[in-house]
Amino acid sequence: MPHRVAITGIGVRAPGGRGRKEFWDLLTSGRTATRAISLFDAGAFRSRVAGECDFDPELEGLSHRQIRRMDRSTQLAVVCAREAVADSGLDFASTPPHRVGVSLGSAVAAATSLEREYLVLSDSGRDWLADHHHLSPHMFDYLTPGVEPAEVAWAVGAEGPVTMVSDGCTSGLDALGHACRLIQRGTVSVAVAGAADTPITPIVVACFDAIKATTTRNDDPEHASRPFDRTRDGFVLAEGAAMFVLEDLDGARARGAHVYAEITGYATRLNAYHMTGLKTDGREMAEAIGVALDRSRVAPADVHYVNAHGSGTKQNDRHETAAFKRSLGDHARRVPISSIKSMVGHSLGAIGSIEIAACALALNDQIVPPTANLHEPAPECDLDYVPLTAREQEIDTVLSVGSGFGGFQTAMVLRNPEVAG
Known part of the structure; x- marks a missing residue:
């Protein structure tokens, strides 16, 4: 094992x-x-x-x-x-x-x-x-x-x-x-x-x-x-x-350590499509999400929070929304999703780790951070992107995703280890 x-x-x-x-x-x-x-x-x-x-x-x-x-x-x-x-x-x-x-x-x-x-x-x-x-x-x-x-x-x-x-x-x-x-x-x-x-x-x-x-x-x-x-x-x-x-x-x-979270699943894909462009269907990101969830033995409906890549470019946000719908099904419309880049910007290679820190702290404190500056949701971004204000709620499983130039798509799952088994 x-x-x-x-x-x-x-x-x-x-x-x-x-x-x-x-x-x-x-x-x-x-x-x-x-x-x-x-x-x-x-x-x-x-x-x-x-x-x-x-x-x-x-x-x-x-x-x-x-x-x-x-x-x-x-x-x-x-x-x-x-x-x-x-x-x-x-x-x-x-x-x-x-x-x-x-x-x-x-x-x-x-x-x-x-x-x-x-x-x-x-x-x-x-x-x-x-x-x-x-x-x-x-x-x-x-x-x-x-x-x-x-x-x-x-x-x-x-x-x-x-x-x-x-x-x-x-x-x-x-x-x-x-x-x-x-x-x-x-x-x-x-x-x-x-x-x-x-x-x-x-x-x-x-x-x-x-x-x-x-x-x-x-x-x-x-x-x-x-x-x-x-x-x-x-x-x-x-x-x-x-x-x-x-x-x-x-x-x-x-040794009695405080455990913020257990990393239970990880997967990465490449779209082999374009250096900066993204397909609108979000297939490669959806595949990475699916594999990460499978490795975690987690059903889409059991995800309590999604930390989005959420860069704020027209095509990324549209692509990511499609990926969530494709991988999470109907649950994509119920699960809270947010982007901390709205508050701290996009630090390129560092942001994925910074976002995992936010995910671990969200699990620890049972709080979903918001998407700041989201006053007029785009019609094509029609999921629950937690506008403006943080939410207190039960969180046992968090999904975090990243998307990068070159076509890289990565997903990681964090869980409360007591729930994971």
């Missing part, structure tokens, strides 16, 4: 709050944390709003050497890993290091530092021939994505499998899925897993400007992210991270 996987520690750094508690307070209050970009001068850009983290690495306990060596996304991952480890109460010093693994997801990895160093090397793009004497001694750390999970492994003392997952906007879910498999197969007994991304940098903003995927609602940043709303016009780019301590459920119970 495969080992069961428990979430026993959560660490979050997201727009609008520092740490797990402030993150959850923001979501349950329905407040938004999107604002005008302040990390650089975005005056010349099409989309000038974002979800920025109020993150001070020195205040978070990182040394000056660590701050210089690590990209901002790596800093977020390490800080969140430390919070998750502390929250878990697990004595890592007494856990055999080779039985601890790390799985980290990121879409653009060290884009922030890479762009900064390019500007230094080229004198802000003036020089075609770069003088290597101006190169940062830490350029390897920025160039190689695998350095990010390595830094997390060093921070927690993990000597087991260490992996980087980078498949766009589903990276945060897929990194957790990989970690779950390591535990289920008995390869490790503990995994520190999650994702981090800091894409609020000119080159990344310009990329999304070019394909017109991001919002132009620059005059009203707090209400710019509008998933499932008739007036939605694109997503709000964001940054953030979430990391988890995952354990074998029997081991967690034996």
